[in-house]
Amino acid sequence: MTKKEQIFKGLAASKGIAFGRPFVYSVEAPTYDITNNGDFSSEKEISDYENAISQSVKELNKIFSLAKEKLDDKNLQIFDAQLSFLYDEFLNAKVKDRIARESVPAYQVFTEEIKVLESAILSSGDEYMRERINDINDIKNRVLRNLVKGRLVSKITENSIVIGRNLTPADTILFSNRNMLGIATDLGGINSHVAIIARSLSIPAVVAMHDISIRINRDDYLIIDGYKGVVIKNPEEETIIRYKEQVQKNLEFEAKLVELEKLPSETKDGKTIQLSTNLEFNNEVDYVVTHFGCDVGLYRTEHLFMEIGDFPDEEAQYKQYKFLADHISPGMVTIRTFDIGGDKILPESQKELNPFLGWRGIRICLDKNDMFKAQLRAILRASTGGNLKIMFPMISSVDEVVRIREIFEAAKSELRAAKIRFDENIKIGIMIEIPSAVLLAEELAELVDFFSIGTNDLVQYTLAVDRDSSLVCELYDKFNPAVLRLIKMLTDAAEKHNVPVSVCGEMASDPYGSLLLIGLGVKELSVESKSYLQIKRLIRLVNYENASKIAARVLKMSTSKEITDYIEECFNKNIGEKLKSYDN
Ligand code: PEP
Ligand code: MG
Secondary structure, eight states: OOOOOOOEEOEEEOOOEEEEEEEEESSSSSSOOOOTTHHHHHHHHHHHHHHHHHHHHHHHHHHHHHHHHSSOOHHHHHHHHHHHTOOHHHHHHHHHHHHHOOOOOHHHHHHHHHHHHHHHHHHHOHHHHHHHHHHHHHHHHHHHHHHHHHHHHHHTTTTEEEESSSSOHHHHHHHHHHTEHHHHSSOOOTHHHHHHHHTTTTTTTTEESSHHHHOOTTTTTTTTTTTTEEEEEEEHHHHHHHHHHHHHHHHHHHHHHGTTSSSOOTTTTBBEEEEEEOOOOGHHHHHIIIIIIEEEEEOOHHHHHHTSSSOOHHHHHHHHHHHHHHHHSSSSSEEOOOOOOOOOOOSSSSOOSSGGGSTHHHHHHHHHHHHHHHHHHHHHHHGGGOOOOOOOEEEOOHHHHHHHHHOOOOOOOOHTEEEEETTTTEEEEEEEEEHHHHHEEEHHHTTTTTEEEOOHHHHHHHHTTTTTTTGGGGGGGGOOOHHHHHHHHHHHHHHHTTOOOOOSSSGSHHHHHHHHHHHTOOOEOOOOOOOOHHHHHHHHOOOOHHHHHHHHHHOHHHHHHHHHHHHHHIIIIIHEEEHTTTTT
């Protein structure tokens, strides 16, 4: 019997179309594939179990040392208790004994033993012990995750579309090394870091699908449409043909865009808008250099941290930054210091109730002085070619910038004392992504060389809407007049103090968004590489005077609907037809 075609809708998070079989990924309770188990070996299972325990101990020790800097003794006990659980000789001996005697996989035995323990605790009636169930659950997931890690990666075969409840940025990076063709998740928003990473890796993604993770089976066949935000399960022949034609059309459209590569990024009336690209991974570098030859307006460094699960040392960072500086030269590269926290966490990070309002970005860097200084030294050492800039994320106050500058000066003095060369004129800038930074822009302008607006966070923090939440994604709206007025306040303050302003958030990669940003006085847009040519096309179709008039009118409007209707109207009148492609 042929399977019936079904269509599931979500939010389009990363453009592209992919065809393939699903890999259903579960973080909370990793699935153990019993069919993989023809060659069962109890020695291997026991050694896998021991490794999983020692890896979990390692992770928890790291959490413990991070936590020590942040928590009082009472709260530290949680980690102590979790560690002692991992050292529980009785439990470990029992698990290993059962694996050997019953020839049952470690995954299964451990899950069963934890269940026994949980039932005993639940029936004990002891309130304190009941509370420990959460800790035990945490530990269980950690150990199971470490147990299945190897299998998990190897199971992502070619043509896999990863389906999951949610993916962390680390998962996304990990899976992208394994030919992941597409992503569809129950949770997430279009500006979550997973979505951003998917876009920069050109992996089609659909998020906020509510329950896709339980609706897809491994023997289904899928089409993922990252333009419209749909996943088609077991498509009919006709649908497949239609989508294949669409892919062909998109390729032709992209081929046409290539003509723009060497043309200047200037408006119809001759105003230059500097167009740069955001960059995250080394495998994008060659493409950027050959096709765009542009500056890198935002180099996110978090992945260096995520890949190894720790802060890389100065030497490793130096090599990476030097590689970028050398390859992008004569283009400039703006390196952003670690923006860890929020959703960019590793298992080592401590849990917070509101991570986006918590220990994130510059706050961590200022607390972990040595780590921060090592990053600054590495960037400075790599700056001898004169084409690096440094940018600091999550700035909310003047004090932070004052402290940054002290540490920055200290890093420079150390290098001078050791006679290590660096660019004495290197520019430093800050991200404007918290409303307080807009309100303090005039004071901040005295302390830095440039501003870069991070619209992804500015929208989130202005509207109090979690950029990752599928429940409130409708409220996450970059065209909310409050956001646009803040951007205008910022460009006005910056102009007064002669400080250049760029935008490196996703709004710059959106045709409506970039039109407005140009009109609001932004002179540099740093966009995802996938949108680079399309935005260049837009810039070349726009009249600067008109864009300013459009923005001025928009600033008087009070609803986002009014604003988007009006921009749509302007588009249709002037530029829409010429920009048209499948996704417009
Ligand atoms: C932003 O907030 O717009 C930004 C560019 O930073 P990130 O998306 O990495 O938080
Ligand atoms: Mg940000």
